[in-house]
Amino acid sequence: MTERRHLISIDDLPDDQLRWIVQRGAEYSRGTAGADQPLSGAVVGVLSRKTSTRTRTAFSAGALRLGASLISYGPNDLQLATGESVEDTGAVLSGMLDVLVARTVGPESELRAYAAQKRMSVINAMSAVEHPTQALADLTTILRHFGRVEGVRVLYVGEGNNTASALTLALSRYPGAELHLRTPAGYGVEQRYLDQAAVSARRSGARVEQRHDVSDLPPVDVVYTTRWQTTGSTKPTPDWRTEFAPFQVNEALMAACPDAIFMHDLPAHRGEEVTAGVLDGPDSIAFAQAENKYHSARAVLEWCAADRPSGGAGL
Template structure:
């Protein structure tokens, strides 16, 4: 049995990416009910930062798939007393089959956990990338539209770890469009745009970033995230002034007629999105949140080598 790590979307081949997204949509449709492919596995859940959706999705998903779980809080491991990540991983890999970890730190820390081959490691959010969010988003869109090829997405707001993962994932599908509208100084890092551009050369996808909210394109989806990303602090004290034009309100949605609205939650009504949009008929944000549970099951099954 091969354990597989998921630290970045780029860790997935095309077939693996498509399998996880498709399986997440199948779980959402009620397929595979009662199957327990992880019955003999133990899954560790390590969260050093707050989480509602991701932590619950992976814990519930592991239980539904038949696994047992061990949970760790931010102060539970001996890393707090100086034990190295490598030593911790060597110990845990002799007891766990899968480790789901949210460190909110650099990706390199998760790579250190993954420097062994007995225990699969899943990135439940690092400072740079939130891969499981992107996979849940693509499963949501698959369920909603019945396809991903050719979909057009407008992402508005900070180019954070959610945006980075979405950039890498959506560009892997044919003829998709991702229009990133981010405040000056808060865009998706160039290294993610460069990696997406490599994908786009073979898929025909379009990924473009602008730092204004003018002349919005015709799209199928408008997507935003909270302005104050979990575990981060803005470097400029007047950052809200730069972000204000990027609020998703009824006027912005009217400029994108027919588009659905997505948000990875938690949301702050009146900041990145108005209540009228988040709670309105175009919003699928809470359907998207439920998909984190369905997608988590798909990720767990793939990483545990049970696919």
């Protein structure tokens, strides 16, 4: 039986396979990937235990476009809601699905538990700590816009959340790339991700740094932010909005980066992490970035499942 491929973390991908997914996503985005349906006959399950617009739609539409059949599960549709273990759920689903795309409410270990079987690929559609498919869509967007990822300089402003963690791991793989993280004190990218990125950066010649201010901004090609508060989450400090206020991406910040485009993983809260003038302005490619989630999702699905054994997971 062919070994299953899982995408739980960016660190699961060797450099050449990360580049293949990004390049393939760009080919889908350009319309040059061909009209084959490499997932014909496959069954893909999409489990959303948290709200999702872009990621759920991207993988659902992507699976259908690649020829797969689709089963969608909401947060209370599986017996997980009544206490069945993740391991048992994964064992059962692996006899019926070729791929499980899962957005979880817990840590990465929950997804590793789904992947503790040998018949079904598992894709992390966002966990509490990392959002790897977002980073792949971001790199696809950068490749489409600039024609390269190597040497691209990115300024990330705002909370060091799961999107920032994945971007840190991914961009550090590219020679000459720079990622300047400017995050509020106490809300930065976790040190373990910075340490992992430092290993990659030493190998590739990339640069990753984190500071907790927005002064002395370097020259960059991309300014990137995400919303400050995920729906249903809370911050540990009651006056967190005061701490975050200097990190808003507004016209003044963009003027300090005159050659930069603007990216946002969406959804956006205009007037909080970004002003309407920036998000809806001429330098914003946020909605093209959102569309690239669909193109990138097709590349991820193809990478995971196109080489599956004939007859599907259950045979």
